[in-house]
Amino acid sequence: MPRVTRGFKARRRRNRVLKIAKGFRGGRSRLYKSATEAVDRALVYAYRDRRTKKRDFRRLWIARINAGARMNEISYSQLMGGLKKANVDLDRKVLANLAILDADAFTRVVQIAKEANA
Structure with missing residues (x-):
């Protein structure tokens, strides 16, 4: 009796994970179990860093200003x-x-702020 491979739905689910793992190194892009773990972790990092990015850019802008x-x-x-x-x-x-x-325009903005403070 042949083994049960669970049909096209399971294959579609596995292929969806492997598609996301495309570009990962080694078995993490080819083996379903490794790819699942790698993709889960990658999605957690992506979610976290979409929020971190906003903070990082604000810090950069403040430093430049x-x-x-x-x-x-x-x-x-x-x-x-x-x-x-x-x-x-x-x-x-x-x-x-x-x-x-545009340093000249920024200087004009600073002058407006200085006048408002005075």
Whole structure:
């Protein structure tokens, strides 16, 4: 009597896992049991890091804004407080891009914050 391989539904489930594991090294991309463990772990990391990425970018933007602000003799907190008082609604991503790509425009934004603080 032949062994039971559980038909096309099981094959479809296995192929779905192996497709996700494509590009993994060694048996982790070819053996179902290893691939299942690797894919489960990879999906956990992906879920976690989609949230971590948001934090990492915010930290990067703040560091860039702070560097640009200190070149204009103002601290990061004073800059952000002044922009809030002046009702300037630029988010940190835009401010960081200004600080790097357009120093003159960033200096004008800093002046607005300094005037609001004074």
